[in-house]
Amino acid sequence: MRRHPDYAVDILGDSEWLEMARQIATTHHEKWDGSGYPRGLKGEDIPPLRQDSGLGRHIRQD
Numbered sequence: 001m002r003r004h005p006d007y008a009v010d011i012l013g014d015s016e017w018l019e020m021a022r023q024i025a026t027t028h029h030e031k032w033d034g035s036g037y038p039r040g041l042k043g044e045d046i047p048p049l050r051q052d053s054g055l056g057r058h059i060r061q062d
Helices: 004-012 016-027 048-053 055-059
Strands: none
Touching: 004 016, 016 048
16 A cells, blocks of 8 residues: 555656656655655655645644
8 A cells, every 4th residue: 555656656657747746646645744655754855745735634634
């Protein structure tokens, strides 16, 4: 299960116009405190695009 971000990146390939999609696929489970996966990125190491998209999950918890 924790490897699915890597599989998504493989499927997306290396096309330049899919860079944003690859970034989202790679980092959509990373968490600000570093407890996410697959790379355990923390804080500012998480791309800004991903930092914004994860906000809603923490604001609304129903």
